[in-house]
Amino acid sequence: xxxxxxxxxxxxxxxxxxxxxxxxxxxxxxxxxxxxxxxxxxxxxxxxxxxxxxxxxxxxxxxxxxxxxxxxxxxxxxxxxxxxxxxxxxxxxxxxxxxxxxxxxxxxxxxxxxxxxxxxxxxxxxxxxxxxxxxxxxxxxxxxxxxxxxxxxxxxxxxxxxxxxxxxxxxxxxxxxxxxxxxxxxxxxxxxxxxxxxxxxxxxxxxxxxxxxxxxxxxxxxxxxxxxxxxxxxxxxxxxxxxxxxxxxxxxxxxxxxxxxxxxxxxxxxxxxxxxxxxxxxxxxxxxxxxxxxxxxxxxxxxxxxxxxxxxxxxxxxxxxxxxxxxxxxxxxxxxxxxxxxxxxxxxxxxx
Amino acid sequence: xxxxxxxxxxxxxxxxxxxxxxxxxxxxxxxxxxxxxxxxxxxxxxxxxxxxxxxxxxxxxxxxxxxxxxxxxxxxxxxxxxxxxxxxxxxxxxxxx
Numbered sequence: 001x002x003x004x005x006x007x008x009x010x011x012x013x014x015x016x017x018x019x020x021x022x023x024x025x026x027x028x029x030x031x032x033x034x035x036x037x038x039x040x041x042x043x044x045x046x047x048x049x050x051x052x053x054x055x056x057x058x059x060x061x062x063x064x065x066x067x068x069x070x071x072x073x074x075x076x077x078x079x080x081x082x083x084x085x086x087x088x089x090x091x092x093x094x095x096x097x098x099x100x101x102x103x104x105x106x107x108x109x110x111x112x113x114x115x116x117x118x119x120x121x122x123x124x125x126x127x128x129x130x131x132x133x134x135x136x137x138x139x140x141x142x143x144x145x146x147x148x149x150x151x152x153x154x155x156x157x158x159x160x161x162x163x164x165x166x167x168x169x170x171x172x173x174x175x176x177x178x179x180x181x182x183x184x185x186x187x188x189x190x191x192x193x194x195x196x197x198x199x200x201x202x203x204x205x206x207x208x209x210x211x212x213x214x215x216x217x218x219x220x221x222x223x224x225x226x227x228x229x230x231x232x233x234x235x236x237x238x239x240x241x242x243x244x245x246x247x248x249x250x251x252x253x254x255x256x257x258x259x260x261x262x263x264x265x266x267x268x269x270x271x272x273x274x275x276x277x278x279x280x281x282x283x284x285x286x287x288x289x290x291x292x293x294x295x296x297x298x299x300x301x302x303x304x305x306x307x308x309x310x311x312x313x314x315x316x317x318x319x320x321x322x323x324x325x326x327x328x329x330x331x332x333x334x335x336x337x338x339x340x341x342x343x344x345x346x347x348x349x350x351x352x
Numbered sequence: 353x354x355x356x357x358x359x360x361x362x363x364x365x366x367x368x369x370x371x372x373x374x375x376x377x378x379x380x381x382x383x384x385x386x387x388x389x390x391x392x393x394x395x396x397x398x399x400x401x402x403x404x405x406x407x408x409x410x411x412x413x414x415x416x417x418x419x420x421x422x423x424x425x426x427x428x429x430x431x432x433x434x435x436x437x438x439x440x441x442x443x444x445x446x447x448x449x
Binding site: 032035036037044045046048051052055056057058059069071074075077078080081084085088089325328329332333335336338339340342343346 | 367370372373374376377378379380381383384385386416419420423424425426427428429430431432433434436437438440441
């Protein structure tokens with residue numbers, strides 16, 4: 001049986017392996033060190049079965065297009081790979097080419113084209129192919145065509161003294177709802193129930209005054225965020241590690257009150273035990289780790305702030321093109337696709 | 353993929369059109385292999401999208417083996433993550449319906 005000294009060392013190596021500790025002036029144990037051979041007595045070689053036993057996903061909730069879920073038992077390298085793929089490599093459809101037939105508004109052609117490109121288009125990118133390299137025309141399997149044709153005119157019925165543009169002019173605000181889908185080729189047969197339009201109807205594109213008009217034709221293609229940020233399917237995708245707050249000694253009375261104020265609301269709970277107020281860590285997950293605790297001399301040595309190294313709280317917010325759970329599945333499939341590509345290359349080229 | 357080395361146990365692979373996304377996760381999977389003495393990757397220049405991925409093995413094991421195993425293990429991880437994630441989503445949908 002390990003003696004007390006050995007138990008202490010084992011605990012401290014466990015801490016080094018499993019927690020990222022936030023000290024007063026710096027962060028310790030940042031890198032994952034659980035590789036075979038680093039720690040005697042630990043078997044760190046890759047074991048798919050052990051991984052499958054320890055890994056779990058907990059979906060916390062989805063509201064307003066934001067999906068929050070936990071991944072436990074995975075390493076930073078892979079969690080980061082998923083995050084990077086969500087941001088930059090999941091494909092979407094967005095306006096790429098704008099054919100300007102008439103633009104007499106005060107918004108310049110290129111600014112208008114830039115704004116149109118950034119509008120998220122509700123079209124499932126999995127139904128389309130990438131456009132071929134030199135292809136300028138676009139075929140029906142890789143292009144979606146939209147038209148924006150709008151002219152501003154004066155309202156003859158407006159009151160003489162009114163200065164409200166909503167009354168005086170028709171169509172003076174160009175919204176994304178004015179974009180209409182123009183089917184190419186056999187797209188009406190390919191997508192009979194489809195309703196391709198921008199995700200949001202109320203994105204203001206330009207402002208017009210009487211006599212000005214915009215008449216453009218837009219081609220949407222499939223692309224990835226790496227190429228241009230307009231193709232990114234997420235408003236943002238981020239993760240944080242689960243916080244872990246330990247009270248090294250019991251903290252009571254006034255110190256307990258100060259401690260509660262040091263953390264986000266709901267993290268520290270004060271219980272009344274035998275007439276004394278005792279602090280307890282209620283829900284460490286809510287904390288955002290501003291290091292207020294270190295500003296109090298009396299408290300800073302009684303609390304250990306750490307993060308659990310392999311527990312990731314992901315937050316994925318979609319722009320509305322695809323629901324966030326579909327985006328995460330697609331991202332995982334893309335990482336598998338990358339591995340498969342290199343495996344195929346390895347098998348195709350015999351190594352001498 | 354281009355390999356270049358003296359004997360089969362120390363090889364630098366040049367992976368085109370890749371960056372930290374695959375580089376770091378693959379490096380982690382290959383490092384978990386006890387036969388690997390050294391594994392690292394670097395991005396030669398940020399303007400070129402390619403990475404140099406180096407594996408050195410203990411003994412005389414050809415370096416292609418840990419590379420292949422790392423890729424297969426990473427695929428296994430992704431597959432399991434995907435399955436677990438999709439299973440977790442189902443009760444959500446049923447619950448809300």
